[in-house]
Amino acid sequence: xxxxxxTQPGMFVQEKEAVTLDCTYxxxxxxxxxxxxxxxxxxxxxxxxYQGSYDEQNATEGRYSLNFQKxxxxxxxxxxxxxxxxxxxxxxxxxxxxxxxxxNYKLTxxxxxxxxxxx
Amino acid sequence: DTAVSQTPKYLVTQMGNDKSxxxxxxxxHDTMYWYKQDSKxxxxxxxxxxNKELIINETVPNRFSPKxxxxxxxxxxxxxxxxxxxxxxxxxxxxxxxxxxxEQYFGPGTRLTVT
Numbered sequence: 001x002x003x004x005x006x007t008q009p010g011m012f013v014q015e016k017e018a019v020t021l022d023c024t025y026x027x028x029x030x031x032x033x034x035x036x037x038x039x040x041x042x043x044x045x046x047x048x049x050y051q052g053s054y055d056e057q058n059a060t061e062g063r064y065s066l067n068f069q070k071x072x073x074x075x076x077x078x079x080x081x082x083x084x085x086x087x088x089x090x091x092x093x094x095x096x097x098x099x100x101x102x103x104n105y106k107l108t109x110x111x112x113x114x115x116x117x118x119x
Numbered sequence: 120d121t122a123v124s125q126t127p128k129y130l131v132t133q134m135g136n137d138k139s140x141x142x143x144x145x146x147x148h149d150t151m152y153w154y155k156q157d158s159k160x161x162x163x164x165x166x167x168x169x170n171k172e173l174i175i176n177e178t179v180p181n182r183f184s185p186k187x188x189x190x191x192x193x194x195x196x197x198x199x200x201x202x203x204x205x206x207x208x209x210x211x212x213x214x215x216x217x218x219x220x221x222e223q224y225f226g227p228g229t230r231l232t233v234t
Contacts, residue, residue, distance in 0.1 A: 105152075
């Protein structure tokens, strides 16, 4: 089973509108972390936002917020007031652990969502 | 100053050749990683080193050999290159587990093309 599922291969949004990118995850660990990364067409991976499994409040970073629903195992990224520069691939990732085998040292990524912001 | 740097940025080579990709981080992190991003943009961990010690080897062919001469460097050597090795290879680093959120900082990537 996939550990990270991003069901939207592509999304379109109008400039200045909000958009939600979906992410569901699968883990039996109690302690884990969820990350969102942005990859623009230039190729670099940019860290956006983090949510820990024990964090009671949803994470926010500027225009980015994470809608964390633990019981549903979802960690959706919300981008408010979209800008043209937000057009990029967005990856959800999970770090499990700690546990033996070093799993806490790796990120498992979803397949990504390509967001296009239209003017 | 670049936090995580990789050289070269582009690498074009023929099947059967041996090549290396170098990675350096100046963030003072203990942990470094190699990821492979395939043509469909899927990112998968290959290796992870913590304080120069290999802690993750994700069923990567033994033609791939990472080497960490010190905490700030993690190189990737690939022997007998195959067409399927064509991909973008990302180096990343993070602080030690348990210190902060351990977000991983990625290098710019090395696009390897095997012909």
